[in-house]
Amino acid sequence: ETGVTQSPTHLIKTRGQQVTLRCSSQSGHNTVSWYQQALGQGPQFIFQYYREEENGRGNFPPRFSGLQFPNYSSELNVNALELDDSALYLCASHPLGGRETQYFGPGTRLLVL
Amino acid sequence: RKEVEQDPGPFNVPEGATVAFNCTYSNSASQSFFWYRQDCRKEPKLLMSVYSSGNEDGRFTAQLNRASQYISLLIRDSKLSDSATYLCVVTMIKAAGNKLTFGGGTRVLVKP
Numbered sequence: 001e002t003g004v005t006q007s008p009t010h011l012i013k014t015r016g017q018q019v020t021l022r023c024s025s026q027s028g029h030n031t032v033s034w035y036q037q038a039l040g041q042g043p044q045f046i047f048q049y050y051r052e053e054e055n056g057r058g059n060f061p062p063r064f065s066g067l068q069f070p071n072y073s074s075e076l077n078v079n080a081l082e083l084d085d086s087a088l089y090l091c092a093s094h095p096l097g098g099r100e101t102q103y104f105g106p107g108t109r110l111l112v113l
Numbered sequence: 114r115k116e117v118e119q120d121p122g123p124f125n126v127p128e129g130a131t132v133a134f135n136c137t138y139s140n141s142a143s144q145s146f147f148w149y150r151q152d153c154r155k156e157p158k159l160l161m162s163v164y165s166s167g168n169e170d171g172r173f174t175a176q177l178n179r180a181s182q183y184i185s186l187l188i189r190d191s192k193l194s195d196s197a198t199y200l201c202v203v204t205m206i207k208a209a210g211n212k213l214t215f216g217g218g219t220r221v222l223v224k225p
Binding site: 040041042045056058088090096102103104105106 | 145156157158162213215216217218
């Protein structure tokens, strides 16, 4: 077990709604990265948070936003949900930089109808 | 062109056989390389890092070819439990935003 937890495990929403996903990082890790994995594809980097600030972003629109809290836990918020947002959302925690790899939580499976 | 490309497979492998597959990456500045394993509907889990000199972990051997910009994974004596999707990952180590860049995955099915 990685020690990274995510909630909820599954979620069903309708188009246009908003969703908040949560992640608790592994003890000692100060950085959280979020990834989106559509069915049959590899995970795609959404953004990363370090010391409560966004620290790098992938090719995702502004309706994808996030937060990091002083205890290093994090939230991913998606506004105006679209059908294509249906995916597995993965959170990974790690120290910033360095060569240590990232450890993933179990993910939140989001279905947008 | 995708940054990291993999043959999606599936590779159908008899139990006990050897299977190998590659992954190519486009950014020559990539510094670190990994293989992750992902079981159906689960999160990716680190299988092994890939070092310049090549490295082995039990039945798994990883190689890096920087000149041709590819990494490989070889699985010897395949077990039924090796059935999974294998994700190739590259990254650059930097202070700001060391994102992991994933390939699409290679599916391996080990059959009795």
